[in-house]
Amino acid sequence: MSISRQQLLQAFDGLLQPERFKDYGPNGLQVEGRAEISRVVSGVTASLALIDAAIEARADAIFVHHGLFWRGQDGRVTGWMKQRLQRLLAHDINLFAYHLPLDAHPLWGNNAQLGRVLGWTSESQFGEQALGCLASASYPSAQAVADHVAQALGRSVTLVAPGGAMGAQRPIAKVAWCTGGAQSYFEAAIAAGADVFVTGEISEPQAHLARETGVAFVAAGHHATERYGAPALAAEVARSLGLAHQFIEIDNPA
Structure with a gap:
């Protein structure tokens, strides 16, 4: 046909x-x-x-x-x-x-599909053009979130946790994510109440923000989060x- x-x-x-x-x-x-x-x-x-x-x-x-x-x-x-x-x-x-329309589609888009792979269902949106996703979760630590993301995506990830190793052990009740090069959404994720933010890439300023604000940052790969x-x-x-x-x-x- x-x-x-x-x-x-x-x-x-x-x-x-x-x-x-x-x-x-x-x-x-x-x-x-x-x-x-x-x-x-x-x-x-x-x-x-x-x-x-x-x-x-x-x-x-x-x-x-x-x-x-x-x-x-x-x-x-x-x-x-x-x-x-x-x-x-x-x-x-x-x-x-x-590009952004595919990120945003609530069922077939990159953010929704990454959420499916990670077992997270978006409860609300945040950030510019409401592209970021926020969901309730229960993990013992940011390290546990990073380990879960790495296993689900089949690749190593970068974790920057607040307060170094001790900060990585704080319980996680809210996860936020936005696929690809969405590191600029980190402050909006913090304002939305996230305990950890997952995206594809991390830039130098976000590492300092993670350590200073108490919200962990997981960079899991631009391609890996948008495939x-x-x-x-x-x-x-x-x-x-x-x-x-x-x-x-x-x-x-x-």
Whole structure:
């Protein structure tokens, strides 16, 4: 079965409502390919490796969280940008990308799906554009939260706990999270009442805030925390429209 490019775009837009978000780049169809679509590949980032894998999988469309175009970037089509666009255009593949709308979707989005993987259900939202999630939890310590996240994601994580080793042993009743590069949400998580905040990356100021405010910080990897939304949403859309779907994982240590 195949559908038109416009039908697929309408399905993605209908679920993700990109018009609601102030974002860092364009959401929706970023590169136009063939008009009829029967096979969709999903991935985290529109890297050359993902594009080549999608070509091998005979994809008509690629659905990602991190697309090709971002506010403030160099607009010239040279180097890596030329290579990615050249592959997409030569093989007539559509590229769909949704950034903050995919983070925010309450069921299929990155935050909801990371919560599912970690066994946490969001009870309220916080931060800019209400992207952060907050949930009740019961852990004996921040170290226990970090260990749980590491086991669930299959990778090591960075924990900065208040007061050093002793602070890592304080009981945890509220967990907050926001996937990817959401370290700037830490102060909003603190204000929301979190005992620990989980995201993908940590910057230098957050380590000091964790030690000084009594709220622990867990950095679990940008890719690792955002690898669940794209396949979940693309699979749901493909199922509803009768399309073939395949998630292709391109490993990224960041």
